[in-house]
Amino acid sequence: MTDTDDPDVTIDSKDASCPGPLMDLIGKVKTLDTGTVVELQTTARNSTTDVPEWLEEAGHELLEIEERDEYWSIYLEVN
Amino acid sequence: MHRIAIVGGGTGGTVLANRLASELQSEIEAGDVEVRLITADPNHVYKPTFLYVPFGKKTVDDAKRPIEELVDRRVTLTIDEVTDVNTDRNRLSLADRTTRLHYDQLVLATGATLEPEAVPGLAEGGHHFYGPDGAERLRDELADFTEGHLVLSVVGVPHMCPAAPVEFPLMVDDWLRERGRREDVEITYTYPINRAHGLESVADWATDLFEERDISLETFFNVDEVDPDANVIETVEGDDLEYDLLVAIPPHRGSDLVIDAGLGDDGWVDVDRHTLEATAAEDVYAIGDVADVPTSKAGSVAHYEAGVVADRIASRARGETPTATYDGKTVCFLEAGMDEATFIEFTYGEEPYVREPSTPIHWAKLGYNESYWLTARGLL
Numbered sequence: 172m173t174d175t176d177d178p179d180v181t182i183d184s185k186d187a188s189c190p191g192p193l194m195d196l197i198g199k200v201k202t203l204d205t206g207t208v209v210e211l212q213t214t215a216r217n218s219t220t221d222v223p224e225w226l227e228e229a230g231h232e233l234l235e236i237e238e239r240d241e242y243w244s245i246y247l248e249v250n
Numbered sequence: 251m252h253r254i255a256i257v258g259g260g261t262g263g264t265v266l267a268n269r270l271a272s273e274l275q276s277e278i279e280a281g282d283v284e285v286r287l288i289t290a291d292p293n294h295v296y297k298p299t300f301l302y303v304p305f306g307k308k309t310v311d312d313a314k315r316p317i318e319e320l321v322d323r324r325v326t327l328t329i330d331e332v333t334d335v336n337t338d339r340n341r342l343s344l345a346d347r348t349t350r351l352h353y354d355q356l357v358l359a360t361g362a363t364l365e366p367e368a369v370p371g372l373a374e375g376g377h378h379f380y381g382p383d384g385a386e387r388l389r390d391e392l393a394d395f396t397e398g399h400l401v402l403s404v405v406g407v408p409h410m411c412p413a414a415p416v417e418f419p420l421m422v423d424d425w426l427r428e429r430g431r432r433e434d435v436e437i438t439y440t441y442p443i444n445r446a447h448g449l450e451s452v453a454d455w456a457t458d459l460f461e462e463r464d465i466s467l468e469t470f471f472n473v474d475e476v477d478p479d480a481n482v483i484e485t486v487e488g489d490d491l492e493y494d495l496l497v498a499i500p501p502h503r504g505s506d507l508v509i510d511a512g513l514g515d516d517g518w519v520d521v522d523r524h525t526l527e528a529t530a531a532e533d534v535y536a537i538g539d540v541a542d543v544p545t546s547k548a549g550s551v552a553h554y555e556a557g558v559v560a561d562r563i564a565s566r567a568r569g570e571t572p573t574a575t576y577d578g579k580t581v582c583f584l585e586a587g588m589d590e591a592t593f594i595e596f597t598y599g600e601e602p603y604v605r606e607p608s609t610p611i612h613w614a615k616l617g618y619n620e621s622y623w624l625t626a627r628g629l630l
Contacts, residue, residue: 188544188599190443194407197442197472201486224444228470229487 175235175246178210185214185242192218193225200231203249208234211245219243252283252567255342255351257332258359259289259317261626262538262552266357268628269560271322274567278324283567286351287321288342290331294320296622298549301414303385304392305425305588310382320626335511337531355533355563358519360507362410362539362547366500369405375478376498379418380410391495392422397434398494403483404441405473406501407448410539412546415499416447416456417585423463424587438491440471452594455604459586504540518542523598524575526559535559543578544598550581553625583615591615
């Protein structure tokens with residue numbers, strides 16, 4: 172089982188318009204410990220580019236982006 | 251008697267009460283319907299006025315009028331704080347501890363609250379123009395600010411009035427130029443995501459103007475804390491930025507009333523974005539800043555939502571099926587300096603087009619600020 176099969180924290184930002192999902196993520200990550208695996212669920216396509224860009228800027232690790240039937244799951248690890 | 255209760259006397263609550271008084275005039279006069287507006291503040295406050303206070307163009311008194319002068323005489327006005335919403339029993343408790351009010355239909359229009367203390371050091375180190383005290387303090391600070399680094403930082407998202415953060419640096423740039431101080435003041439604008447604004451077209455428009463006006467832009471800038479002694483902002487991304495005058499868009503929060511009533515985890519009411527009905531309870535609507543819909547927290551949104559909810563509530567009060575829906579219509583003026591402005595108009599999922607700024611649109615914005623009191627009365 173990989174980290175992304177069982178994330179420590181799931182943020183449901185489905186149906187939030189851009190940049191809502193990224194802001195939800197930033198607000199949550201501030202409160203999390205290093206090593207926490209997070210799943211961000213988003214229906215905003217822009218999140219699949221904006222979020223990885225912010226993760227690189229802020230020094231967190233992008234693990235995987237998975238396209239599901241009606242949303243994307245973006246997995247990351249807090250550094 | 252069909253009882254309609256509205257909590258909150260801002261733009262949404264006041265427009266709604268007046269629209270209902272008009273739509274249900276005969277039912278109210280016959281004693282079949284009651285429209286009650288409950289608000290803790292005896293004054294109605296038009297918040298967009300505060301943007302002009304730091305520049306000496308308006309006073310905080312220009313922003314308020316007694317609410318009893320604005321609501322229709324058919325509206326029952328209660329000046330008190332609602333302390334509890336019981337959606338199982340359709341009942342409200344008031345701060346006087348003795349009054350309980352029953353409702354058949356309830357509208358929450360409690361707005362947003364500033365929460366600068368959510369970021370360490372921000373309340374001590376930062377200024378803002380989102381309330382009367384903050385706007386006056388900033389006016390005094392700006393009057394004496396002759397040189398140094400002025401930083402406009404968007405700290406909290408979502409926030410009221412999406413245009414204001416972009417307007418302020420453009421206005422202060424112009425204001426300082428008019429006073430011959432601009433060469434001695436560096437201006438920086440910061441935004442949390444990878445562009446200058448949540449709306450892409452506004453971000454593009456502002457980025458070009460900032461470059462033209464020599465306003466520095468910092469993106470992916472999420473304020474972690476402010477050191478008010480050292481005058482330094484520290485970010486989640488690990489950057490530091492020194493300032494001499496920090497003007498922040500503070501974090502906002504919804505209402506504890508909403509959380510306690512189980513209507514939304516973070517203080518904003520979860521609603522159907524088209525009907526504005528709460529998803530967690532029957533007979534409850536939310537409008538204005540407190541409603542969690544995917545558009546801006548703007549006065550125009552509260553105004554248009556109030557029109558839709560007035561139609562839906564009036565239909566139900568008459569035993570008809572409500573059909574009015576909200577499409578996300580939002581209109582915002584954008585000041586591009588002290589004497590030019592533009593405006594944007596959009597609905598859910600739509601990217602607005604930003605027109606070339608002009609002096610007549612600036613006049614239109616100033617004119618609207620005066621005629622706003624007709625909007626509050628439900629007339630415009």
